[in-house]
Amino acid sequence: DTRDPTSLRTPIVAVLGHVDHGKTSLLDKIRGSAVIEGEAGAITQHIGATAVPLDVISEIAGELVDPDDFDLPGLLFIDTPGHHSFTTLRSRGGALADIAILVVDVNDGFQPQTLEALDILKRSQTPFIVAANKIDTVPGWNPNEDSPINATYDAQSDRVRQTLDTSLYEIIGNLSDEGLSADLYWRVQNFQRNIGVVPVSAMTGEGVPDLLAVMMGLSQRYMKEEMEIDVAGPGVGTVLEVKEEKGFGTTIDTVLYDGTIRADDELVVGGMNEPIVTDVRAILQPRPLAEIRTENRFEKVDSVSAAAGVKVAAPDLADAMAGAPVRVVRNRDRQEVIGEVEAELADIAVDTADNGVVVKADTLGSLEAMADALEEAEVPIVRAEVGDIAPRDISVASTADEHKERTILGFNVDVLSDAEQRAEIDDVRLFTDDVIYQVIDEYETFVEEMER
Numbered sequence: 001d002t003r004d005p006t007s008l009r010t011p012i013v014a015v016l017g018h019v020d021h022g023k024t025s026l027l028d029k030i031r032g033s034a035v036i037e038g039e040a041g042a043i044t045q046h047i048g049a050t051a052v053p054l055d056v057i058s059e060i061a062g063e064l065v066d067p068d069d070f071d072l073p074g075l076l077f078i079d080t081p082g083h084h085s086f087t088t089l090r091s092r093g094g095a096l097a098d099i100a101i102l103v104v105d106v107n108d109g110f111q112p113q114t115l116e117a118l119d120i121l122k123r124s125q126t127p128f129i130v131a132a133n134k135i136d137t138v139p140g141w142n143p144n145e146d147s148p149i150n151a152t153y154d155a156q157s158d159r160v161r162q163t164l165d166t167s168l169y170e171i172i173g174n175l176s177d178e179g180l181s182a183d184l185y186w187r188v189q190n191f192q193r194n195i196g197v198v199p200v201s202a203m204t205g206e207g208v209p210d211l212l213a214v215m216m217g218l219s220q221r222y223m224k225e226e227m228e229i230d231v232a233g234p235g236v237g238t239v240l241e242v243k244e245e246k247g248f249g250t251t252i253d254t255v256l257y258d259g260t261i262r263a264d265d266e267l268v269v270g271g272m273n274e275p276i277v278t279d280v281r282a283i284l285q286p287r288p289l290a291e292i293r294t295e296n297r298f299e300k301v302d303s304v305s306a307a308a309g310v311k312v313a314a315p316d317l318a319d320a321m322a323g324a325p326v327r328v329v330r331n332r333d334r335q336e337v338i339g340e341v342e343a344e345l346a347d348i349a350v351d352t353a354d355n356g357v358v359v360k361a362d363t364l365g366s367l368e369a370m371a372d373a374l375e376e377a378e379v380p381i382v383r384a385e386v387g388d389i390a391p392r393d394i395s396v397a398s399t400a401d402e403h404k405e406r407t408i409l410g411f412n413v414d415v416l417s418d419a420e421q422r423a424e425i426d427d428v429r430l431f432t433d434d435v436i437y438q439v440i441d442e443y444e445t446f447v448e449e450m451e452r
């Protein structure tokens, strides 16, 4: 790494929103444009994360971004599946994402997962903007490839403009219903107080220059101090996903937000039962963008510095949890680092009661979100864990005295087949969905019907 010992890291941008509203397409557009600009080698697609350097951003954004105005190195985008919105978002000390883009389909407007993502953003106090996507689908739209929004807006008929305005104000109204003051981004003076709405099309690239310009401006203006890190220091990150990788066993896809991780480092990783202490076996990076579409091969690297997405192979990772902290030990007291990881995990821990429902979720972040939502609904929890619904969860639920507590609420998890059988035998009800509100709605309906 040729950067200064203390330098500014890339801000991490989470892209959130309802299923099919165009998160991945938007990133594809940015990546695609970058490739077209002849920068294929300069842009890296990491694990679910795409690093776009400043010079590439300024190529795409044209006169909207003058690289001389910025000293942040670029933006690291994290794509999230619609039903996974917050998996990637949570880490101790605030959100893993420094900033976020909430993607909303202009035709579809606010949907359950839009609200869910919004809740998380509010709770974690992550600054964000709204990308009002798919403007090219407004009937009669006259597309202007990759144009900034004002130019393409001027090129539309009055009727088209009116239709778009109506949709945009509906989105602004929805945000207002959620207690957030928002406006079209060019009218926003203070992005900390007001949410900017940027009309875009992931298909035609219209508005994408504006989106990048706003994200860069926001980061530079409000995030600069937080981006100052000790690049060479011991790495700190969050587990995005735990995955089996052929030839490497269990690996963790990790977003590194501070320091460096090296191939000879010792690591402490948050585990199901206790922190896992292990030695890095390999640091794996997907090949640059041009290849990743056709093959899924990784390149072993000696070290990676923040901010970056990277796959880490190490022994004993089977119990690692998505959303858990990862810390490099290097030259420090191992016990102290274990303590840090324990403290982070304790911070996320859910308060449980003597009686209540069993909760399962796919990541620590989603478990926390479920617990918060249940607390709001005044539903006590007897046990909350990350992982699929297993027979032992049925055992726990089956000991409840009250019928309404012989239940398991699962978010984004599978039901293991032997658990399903056990549940039937033990008369335990399972409620699972990939929208939190849905799980809780279903459960509440069940309780109401039972109490009638």
Ligand code: GTP
Pocket (backbone or CB within 6 Å): 017, 018, 019, 020, 021, 022, 023, 024, 025, 026, 080, 081, 082, 083, 133, 134, 135, 136, 137, 200, 201, 202, 203, 204
């Ligand atoms: P999940 O990852 O499943 O949550 O969806 P997503 O938000 O990543 O949506 P994705 O990018 O996969 O897009 C969903 C569909 O919408 C695809 O068929 C896209 O081609 C289409 N789409 C996305 N953006 C646009 C747009 O700006 N205009 C038009 N016309 N279609 C779009």
Ligand code: MG
Pocket (backbone or CB within 6 Å): 023, 024, 025, 079, 080, 081, 082
């Ligand atoms: Mg997607």
